[in-house]
Every structure is written in C-alpha cells, then in structure tokens.
Amino acid sequence: MTNYSILLSSNAKRRLLEIIDYQTSQGQKSYGKQLVKQLLKEVKRLQPNPHIGQIEQLLQDRNITYRYLVFKDYKIIYSVHIENYLIRIADVFDTRQNPDKMENVY
8 A cells, every 4th residue: 555645735824923923913823833733643644545534515616526534623625636546635725714715615
C-alpha cells in the first residue's frame, strides 16, 4: 500500500493560522498551537487510506469530489488525486459557522 503525499492549499494554511491568531487573541496561544498540531495529526491519518472521510454533500456540485474528516469543531475538507498519490487539503472549516461559507472552498 502506497502512502499518499499531503498538500495544504493556501486557503487551508490561512485557516490554520487564523485558528492560532484567534486563540492568541483569547489568551490561549498555546492551546491554538496545540489545536493546529492535533488537526495536522488528524490529516496524517489519511495517508494510508485517503477514502476514510465521507463525501462532503455541500460541495457535490464541484468537478472535484471533496471528502472530510471531523475533528473537534472543524471539518478537514480534502480531495484525493489517485493518479498522483496526493491528498490536497482544501480547507479547515469551523463547523460553528454558517455552512454557506463553505462555498469558498476551491
């Protein structure tokens, strides 16, 4: 079994930084860093079996099939590119937001 490579989109990177920034503004900088570390650890679970996440119903109108994993209050939204053995993390979406904001995933 081949392990897939993981690529974080610029959008996903920005979201992770926003998590740290928000937690820092709440006086919880170390918690924010720990949360991001845990999210990235969750992403690594995809490497040996990238199809463990469910298909994201809100993004079914796209040309790419997006899947997701849930970790705490976040959906890790990703796509699998079998031909390249690549998992692309498109977004880390805070599930406490309005789901319509998920339209920004690309």
